[in-house]
Amino acid sequence: MRLRLPEERPAEPPTGYKIAHPVLSQDGTRAGFTGVSLGGALPYGVLADASCVYGLRHRAPHRRCDCGFHCVHDRATAEGLLCTAEHRAAVLLDVTVLGAYIRFELGFRYARQRVRVATVGPCACGAVAAVLADAGWGRPGWRGLAAACAGCVRGRTSVSLAGFARLGGDGLRVVAGSGAAAPVGGLPGGVGGLGVPELVAEAALLQARLDWFQGQLARLDERGPGNGLKG
Template sequence: MRLRLPAERPTEPPTGYKIAHPVLSQDGTRAGFTGVSLGGALPYAVLDDASCVYGLRHRPPARRCDCGFHCVHSRAAAEALLCNAEHRAAVLLEVSVLGAYIRFERGFRHARQRVRTATAGPCDCGAAALVLADAGWGRPGWRALAPACAGCARGRTSVSLTGFARLAGQGLRVVAAGGGTGPAHPGLPAADGLGVPELVAEAALLQARLDWLQSQLARLGERGTGGGEQG
């Protein structure tokens, strides 16, 4: 006789925590996330269904498979994963566990999830992140992003925290650790819904791009002058 665990029927979706890399589509019109371990080759949206990474035709989370979304119960446990060198550029996600799930001692394996909040850590230089910039790697059709300040993001493909939240949709909130929030205020039109922190971040990103453009123009001007003297 096999003992079965009691079925849970929560009144509200359980909350879990995980880390992931933010990604931006090649054409810059969509945003999502990709995992740091199993299933990392399959970027997912803010609201998405899991699929079996082994290509099997069962519904995740199957008991005899590792498929499904994974998360832990404790925010502190997820933050601890960010200490790993290969995970330093990842962001911390707070998710709603939806659909069927299997509860484990440390977390869940589940069929569906909604990412509610993404928290970006500091830039490599130690400054608070204002943007998510090209991390130098990606997946087919997707460019991986990493938290960055406006200065370090200069010259790289980047999107503000607010812009990433808008592209991802589904009410996602993107915040900087210890900094301002990313989404537009729900009571204001999308075009005018930016608050002071968001406008400051957008202005800093624009200034960084202008500074980079001016430096490139100055460099081209110096080359042109040198070429004239030699001729």
């Protein structure tokens, strides 16, 4: 006799929480995420289907495998994972569980998901994040990103929170740790499709880059013409 798991048919898709690292494609045209454990080498988009990370041909999630997306039921549980040293730069994701899923005591393992909200923590200096900047690591074709304030971004490749949401698409919202949301389409009454939070973040980013360039020019002036070299 073969035992079968009980089936659920909820009226609305379940929701859950997980952590992940934000990533930006090499050409800067796409945004996504990569997991912090199993399957972390495979970036995924805002709306994505799971596959078996072991290369097996069965559909995820398979009952006798540990493939598929993973999330927990409780937001506080996911937030607790951000306390570990290796996960400090990750972001908190609110996800909708789609397709087939297997329910566990703490969460789900499932076939398809939609990332609804990404909550970005503070910059490493403790200030509120204004952008997501190059974190110094990546995957083939993808740059890993981490939260940065306007004063710490300097000349690194970066994208504003609103810009990351637009590149991610599919209704993604990006929220700073302070709770200031940055919707994809901007707030009503925004200029050029952007609202006040997005414009403030863009202005802070531009000012930080200007300060960095002015510092570089000042160093060149101090060294004199020709960098001190004689012909």
